[in-house]
Amino acid sequence: MRNRLKDLRSQRNWTQAELAEHAGVSRQTINAIEKEKFDPSLPLAFRLARLFDLSIEEIFED
Amino acid sequence: MQAPDQTGHYRDEMKASAGLAVWTLAWVGTLALAVFGPELLWDSQPVASWAAVATNVAAGTGLILAHARYLRKIDELQRKINLDALAITLGVGYVVGFAYMAASIGDLIAFDGNASIALFSVLLSVIYMGTIVVGNLRYR
Numbered sequence: 001m002r003n004r005l006k007d008l009r010s011q012r013n014w015t016q017a018e019l020a021e022h023a024g025v026s027r028q029t030i031n032a033i034e035k036e037k038f039d040p041s042l043p044l045a046f047r048l049a050r051l052f053d054l055s056i057e058e059i060f061e062d
Numbered sequence: 063m064q065a066p067d068q069t070g071h072y073r074d075e076m077k078a079s080a081g082l083a084v085w086t087l088a089w090v091g092t093l094a095l096a097v098f099g100p101e102l103l104w105d106s107q108p109v110a111s112w113a114a115v116a117t118n119v120a121a122g123t124g125l126i127l128a129h130a131r132y133l134r135k136i137d138e139l140q141r142k143i144n145l146d147a148l149a150i151t152l153g154v155g156y157v158v159g160f161a162y163m164a165a166s167i168g169d170l171i172a173f174d175g176n177a178s179i180a181l182f183s184v185l186l187s188v189i190y191m192g193t194i195v196v197g198n199l200r201y202r
Contacts, residue, residue, distance in 0.1 A: 024071045029139040032201040041138050 003060045006034045008052050023047050078128075078135035085121065085128040092118040143197035151190040158182065 009019050009030075016034070020027040025044060032038035040048065040060075049056045095103075096114040104110035133141055162178065165171050171178065 026137040026139065028198075028201060029137055032139055037201055038139055038142070044138060 001039045001060055001062065002036060003033065005030070005048065005059060008054075008059065009034075012052075019051075022051055075135050075137070078132040082125075082128045082132040085125040088121040089118070089125045092121040139201055143194060143201065146197055147190050147193035150193045151186050154189050155186055158185070 005019075009016070014022075016030045017027045020030045023030065023044060024047065029038065029040075029044075033040055045056045045060060049059055052059065092114070096111070096118045099114050100106045100111045133144060136144070159182070162171070162182070
């Protein structure tokens, strides 16, 4: 699944580890999502959307 | 920005991991007792042997529940890696297990059956650990 996670993280000058800590997952998970190797669960997608004050659709797309 | 309670999440994950480790040790320990006890400790008395087997089954039940709890608590990518590894291990278990049974019925197995079962368990453990490593490399 394509996503804007890396861009959004960079805009806030966060490391993958910092984003992972805020989202409640491992850095490996954030890295896998950014590389589009792994699709997050719906609860995690909601948490990420809340962190960036965006809707899920604004971060992820098919 | 509101950060969720990550300390609690991490604590839950570590607690589930520790629980799994404790139950794994308990199961291995009681298995050793059930296997070696009759010969080394209680001179093959049936009551003691049955008690040891029952203790091993109880510890095994605890291990199964601890593993299920562990899978619920770990990070979602790790959960996927673990479930993929379990699926492959279960599949190999069925395929190799039934192939072994067919070969055994056809009198094609020349070596000791007890040794084969132990070897089969080791094979499944190696496959599980190997697929966990491959999964982690894949999502690195």
